[in-house]
Amino acid sequence: MTFMNHADATTDPVVPPEGFTPDQLESALRSVGVNRYHNLHPFHKMLHGGKLDKTQVQAWALNRYYYQAIIPQKDTALMSKMTDREMRREWRQRYFDHDGIGEDLGGIERWLVLTDALGLTREYVQSTRGLLPGTRFAVEAYLTFVRERPLLEGIASSLTELFAPAIHSERIAGMLANYNFVEDSMMGYFRKRLTQAPRDVTFALRYVREKARTPDTQQAVIDALIFKTEVLWAQLDALYMAYVEPGLVPPGAFKP
C-alpha cells in the first residue's frame, strides 16, 4: 500500500498572535492554493492528460453539474447577508453569470451544453439521480457553510477563484487536445470563466484584506478557504474512488 500525500496539515498557515498585515494575509491565502487546490489531485491530471475514457468524462461532467447548479443558491445566500446595497449590486454579477440574464443563458446552461454533447440527457443530469453521494455531501456542505457562517467567511471561501484561471485554461487546452469526443463548442463554460473569475476575485480579495484585521478573523478566513479546497478535493476523491480505482460505484450512482 502506498500513500500519496499532497500536503501536510503543518503547511497550513497559522496566524501569529500579532496578526498578519493585509499583504501577509494574501500570501497566506495564496499558499493554501499551492498546497491544497484540486489541480494537485490525480483525477484532475488524468482528466486533462487524456487518461480518462468517455464514460469517466461523463461521470465527471455529471457530478460537477451539481456543483454548478448550487452556485446561484450559494451566491444568493451570501447576498441575503449583505446589508449594503452597493455590495449586493456588485455581487449579483456572479448570480447573473450562472443563472443568465438577457441574451446570456448563463453558466449552468453552458455546463448542460457540455453534458448534452457528452451524450447525457438533460433530464438525467438535472434529476441528480446518478450523483455520487460524496459529491452531494461535499457540495451541500459548501451551501450550508455559506448559509451558517459569517459573511466574511463565506466570501473568503470564494477565493479558490484565485487559483481557477490556470486550471481552466489548462482544461480547455488539455481536453481539446486529448479527447476526440470533445469539441471547442463544449468548452464555453471554461472559456467564460477565464474572464469572470479574475473580475470576481478582485472584489472578494479586496474585501477580505480590508475586513479581516484581527488574528481571529484572519484565521477564520484562512480556514474558510481551506474548507473550500476540501469541498473541491472531496468531489475528485469521490470520482476517483468510483470510476478510476478501485472502481467501487456506490449503490444507485451512475454506472458506465
Next chain:
Amino acid sequence: MTFMNHADATTDPVVPPEGFTPDQLESALRSVGVNRYHNLHPFHKMLHGGKLDKTQVQAWALNRYYYQAIIPQKDTALMSKMTDREMRREWRQRYFDHDGIGEDLGGIERWLVLTDALGLTREYVQSTRGLLPGTRFAVEAYLTFVRERPLLEGIASSLTELFAPAIHSERIAGMLANYNFVEDSMMGYFRKRLTQAPRDVTFALRYVREKARTPDTQQAVIDALIFKTEVLWAQLDALYMAYVEPGLVPPGAFKP
C-alpha cells in the same frame, strides 16, 4: 478497470399510486437495508475479516468518532421538533445513551475508550484535525438533514438501526478474533448497542408505520432511509480511498 456494484437504483422501492400498507412499507424499508447497508462495503468486510493493519483500524476509529460525536446533536435536533412531551421523554433515552447519565458515561466515552486503546490521544481525536473531509461532509449532511427536514423523515433516517445489531455482533466477534491489538474491554460501545438499538428502533418503526400513510410521505420516509445509508456508505468510501486503495490521503488528514 472493474466496477463493483452492490445495488442498483432500480432496486430502490417505489411507492405505488395507491400507497403501501404499513406491513408493505416496513418490507420496503427493510429491503433498503438489504441492498444498501454498509455491511456490503468492502471496507467493512476487511475490518471484520482481520484484513486491516493497526493504522487502518486507527483511521477507521478516528473518523467514526466524528459520527458518534454528532449523534447527540442529531437527537436533540429531532427532540426540538417534537411537540409531544411523552415523545421527547421516549426519545431522550437515545440522547442519554450517547452523552451519558448518572453512572453511565455514555457511548461517546465508550468510543474514546476504543481510540485510547488504539493509541490515539483524546486531544487529537476530539479536535477532529485528522478527519477525512469525506467523513466530515457525510456526517454533517446527516445533521443538516435532520435539522431541515420534517420530523417524520428525521425519524425514518434513524431506521438504519434495524440493520445494526447484526453488524455489531459480527464486529465484536470478528475484531476480537482477528486483531491482536483489540481486546474485549475496547468493544464496550458495540456490546451496549446490541441492546440499545433494538429498543430504539421498535419505537421509531412503530412511529413511521403509523404516521406515513400517504404515498408521498411513504416515499419520503423510504428516501430518508436511502439517504442515511448513503451517509454511512460514503464514510467507508472515504476510508477505503484514503487508507486502502489507492491510498490517497487528502491534504491535512491523518497519516499512518
